[in-house]
Amino acid sequence: MTALRTGLTTNAFVGAIWTFVVAISAAIVMSFATGLPFKPDLLFSLILGATAGLAASQGRRAAIVAGLVMFLLGAVGFGPLEAGEANPLAADLIAHFATALFALIGIFKIVVSDQFGAINRHDFEETLIRMLTGIGYVFFTAIVLIPFYVMVMTSLKNQSELVQNPLDFSLDLSKGWDLFRSYTELFSDFGFATYLMNSMFISIITVFITLAFSIPGAYAVARLRFSGQAAFSRSILLIYMVPMIVLALPIYMAFSIAGLRNSVLGIVLVYPVTTIPVALYMLQGYFRGLPAEVEEAGLMDGLSRLAVIWKITLPLSLPALASVSLYVFMIAWNEFLLAFMLLDDPSKFTLTRGIASLNSSEIPRQHLMAGAVIATVPIMALFLGLERFMTKGLTAGSVKG
């Protein structure tokens, strides 16, 4: 093992592996972007990659030369990436160039420089870690982005086009606004405007009810002394553990008998209760971290407890309130099971329930994906805009998934 730990073998190894990873990624990206056939070539990837690894360790100039060689070999058909025969030349050249470029940039950053002989364990492992990190970025970005890419692109295309070539996600930009036809149809013919309004309304109401219930509760658990306090803060967590499907069955029965099914009221009665424990748990953690002295000063000055909460605690915990609201909004917005079971009347549908109703063989799937995009975009926009609060909020209270 230690005999193999030389600059020569290490650089050749990481060069070969990294080039192959780049070739796979380039094949996927180019196929998804153009619909043309591209595939990685294992043998050439390994040979050229190993060579490039050795060259790149000799400095920038050697790396550039290796990159050019890889590009030119690719262009004549002996590169890491194998292009279909009928592909347009421009697409091929771009693909080969990108492969060579990213392979060499990566290799240049990964390899141990200027050594062919034995290297120490530290350098060897650092090199491996640099390679794994690079692969990790590519891997995670790919697995996260691909499903969303497919979602958006499918919504903009025609079903028959996709059945013909499932890889061709290229858009015919000459269609102009007609690209968004499935969206306009969802809003005009399928009532998605109503679903969007219902989802908005229900989610916002849920946030307000949750806050109204959980703020006093969290304050009591965090600040006031009462018998059963410790037991209480634990049993909040227990409520987390009850699966929704177990509750959904009796709720469905009760609502059927009481006639609360198919009503926004029924949904608004249930949703907050699923979020109150989470919100209470997150908020009490935050309240505990606030300095009690400020509140005591308020009490000494003659404020009542409720006035202290309203005038001192709440203004101090605005960031926590923001993250809790965001999180509760997300739960309510994404909720599927209860909406699916309790709502049958299209005028009361939430977005998630509306999308479920699109899942039939009679409705082309660009509509289904357009619905998915409509449901995803608002929550993503909110989340990216307030990402800082979100990450804080999610880690502040252990969060239900």
Place this chain on the structure above:
Amino acid sequence: MTQELDIPTAKTPLAKREEKLAWGLLAPTLISVALVVILPLIAIFWISFKPITLSDLRPPVPIVKEAVRGSGEKLRIEYRLRNSSQTKPITDISIVDELPKGVQINGEVPEGCVVNDRALNCAFDQIEGGFNQKLIFAISAADEDLAEELAEDSEPTVSGRSENILTNFEFTFDNFVRVFDGSEFFGVLGVTLFYTIFGTIGALVVGLFAALLLNKSFRGQGILRGLYLFPYVAPVIAVAFSWLILFDPFSGSANALLIQMGVSEQAINFFGERPLALVTVTVFEIWRYFPLSFLFILARMQSIDSDMYEAADMDGASPFQKFWYLSIPQLLGILSVLFLLRFIWTFNKFDDIFLLTGGNAGTRTLTVNVYEQAFAISNIGAGAAVAVVIFCCLLLFSLFFFKFMSQEEGL
């Protein structure tokens, strides 16, 4: 220090007031949780011992339709009495109606009915399930059309008593027998455990890798961190359908890609074949929930003291050694807490599998089984019995969890 002397033994009025306030502040939460969580939990135990199906949610009621038929000699009022249930009897039925003005009853009235002037009363002890008969009163009227109009305007009132299966005291073990009977239950349990264990461990390991990647500051770190949370933040229905379309055996891009790259000869039915479907839904679960573990692990990593790593560097520790001997022991606490939490939540997961496969192709977990029994087979009692089994499993996990939590850092 005089502190020890001052500890009050009895509650002071101030403390009492504080306690009162605390319960007052908690009351709304307690009441709502009791109504929407505790009550349904009790109900599910009750229902699980009941032979109840979806159609029993509406108790049987007697239904009466009134019509005037015929003319002249054969003019008659007909009351069609029907039992809404095909199987359950109704007892103590009474029908009350008022005959229209200018209408005369001719001849005999049906058994059980009494006509007193214009008031018509009928009473029956019991009608069986599926009962559907006419009560015919021969009449004569001065103005037949008017009589018909008047008769059909006045609705007869009808009442009856039926046994509501939800509230009576008839219990059965049939549901549990049905749930545990046969090999199906253990198949479902096995699938649930596979999904839960591998989904949990997978999400933790993948999350750990993602956290290692982002545990350094560089430009774009914030963007990547936001990006890696996408699967968790997006609505489950949106991502589940995206996966279904991506992995479609006939027109899915993933299959086309695999075939084009020469990895596979023909299209793979990722969500429709045993045992591949179970693996695929587990991978989906890992994909969707690695962001959560990633976020927690990253938060913990960033709070580890960097002095330790500097000391290790001085001692010549290699990167893998630092990871294995320094990082992992520091992360063990959060990893075990995450494992327990995710284990329970994955066990509880319903939406994902329901949307991806509907529990077909060997992916039916316990939670999906609740839905299958209650709504697909319409046997609510059996569904409730499965739910009770789930709940008991969870109680077991929770006991273990709390024992563990007290030793580990609390979340």
